[in-house]
Amino acid sequence: MALPGIADMAPWRTWPEAVSGALRYLQAQSSWGAWLATRVVGDQQVVVCAEPAGAVRPGASLPWAESFCRLMVAGDAPRVATVTAAVPEYAGLTLPNGLRVAAYLGVPLVGPDGDLFGTLCAVGGRARPLSAARDLPMAEVVARMLSSLLAAGLDPGPVPELLPMGDEGTAPRGPGP
Numbered sequence: 001m002a003l004p005g006i007a008d009m010a011p012w013r014t015w016p017e018a019v020s021g022a023l024r025y026l027q028a029q030s031s032w033g034a035w036l037a038t039r040v041v042g043d044q045q046v047v048v049c050a051e052p053a054g055a056v057r058p059g060a061s062l063p064w065a066e067s068f069c070r071l072m073v074a075g076d077a078p079r080v081a082t083v084t085a086a087v088p089e090y091a092g093l094t095l096p097n098g099l100r101v102a103a104y105l106g107v108p109l110v111g112p113d114g115d116l117f118g119t120l121c122a123v124g125g126r127a128r129p130l131s132a133a134r135d136l137p138m139a140e141v142v143a144r145m146l147s148s149l150l151a152a153g154l155d156p157g158p159v160p161e162l163l164p165m166g167d168e169g170t171a172p173r174g175p176g177p
Contacts, residue, residue: 015146015154016049022120022142023051030135032105032122037146039109039118040064041159048118048160059160068093069119072106080105080136082128103128107139110147117150 012018023035034055037048045067050056064070068090071077077089081104084090094100103124111117120143122135150156 015149015156018149018154019049019146020051022146023049026122026135026139026142027051029138030122031128031132032103032135033124033126035120035122037109037118037120038069039156039159040116044162045069045118046159046162048156057163059163061162061164062095066093068101068104068123069106069108069121072104072121073108073116073119079107080133082130082132085127099125102126103132105132105135105139107136107143109143109150112151112153117147117156120146 012021019037023037026032026035035051036056037050039046039048043064044061045064047056047058047060049058068077068084071089072079077087081087081090084093084101084104090101090104101123103126104121105123106119106121108119109117120139122139124132
C-alpha cells in the first residue's frame with residue numbers, strides 16, 4: 001500500500017519520463033533559455049525532449065557535423081560558453097535555420113554500451129552572465145543519472161520522427177534568455 005506522502009516520489013517508469021522530469025528540474029533551477037535532451041542517430045542529432053515545452057519540438061534534427069554538441073563531445077570546445085561569440089570553435093556556428101546560439105552548455109549522455117547516446121544541453125538566444133557556468137555541475141549530475149538509467153536497462157523509447165531544424169517551433173526562441 002502506497003503512502004500518500006510518497007506518491008510524488010514514485011520512480012519514473014520510462015526513460016522519456018525521466019528525461020522530461022530532469023529537464024523540468026533543470027529549467028526551474030537555472031536561467032537558460034531552453035534545455036534539450038538529444039540522441040545521435042547516424043549523422044543526425046535529434047531532439048528527444050525540450051523544456052520549456054514547445055521551445056524545440058521532439059524530432060527536430062540537425063546534422064551532427066554542424067552541432068555545438070559534436071565539438072563539445074570531441075573535446076574541441078568547452079562544455080560551457082556563456083558567450084559563444086567569445087569561443088572561436090563556437091563563434092561561427094549557426095543553426096540550419098540561421099538562428100544563432102548566443103550561449104551554450106552541454107554534456108554527453110552515455111549509452112549502456114559506453115558509447116555516445118546523445119547530449120543534454122542548454123541554449124540561450126542571448127549571452128549569459130559568467131555565473132551561468134555554475135549550472136554545469138548540476139547538468140553533469142543529471143546527465144550521469146540519465147546515462148545510468150540507460151545502463152540499467154531503461155528503454156529510451158523510439159526516436160521521434162525527424163523534422164529538419166527550422167520548421168515552425170523547432171529552434172530556441174530568440175532573443176530569449
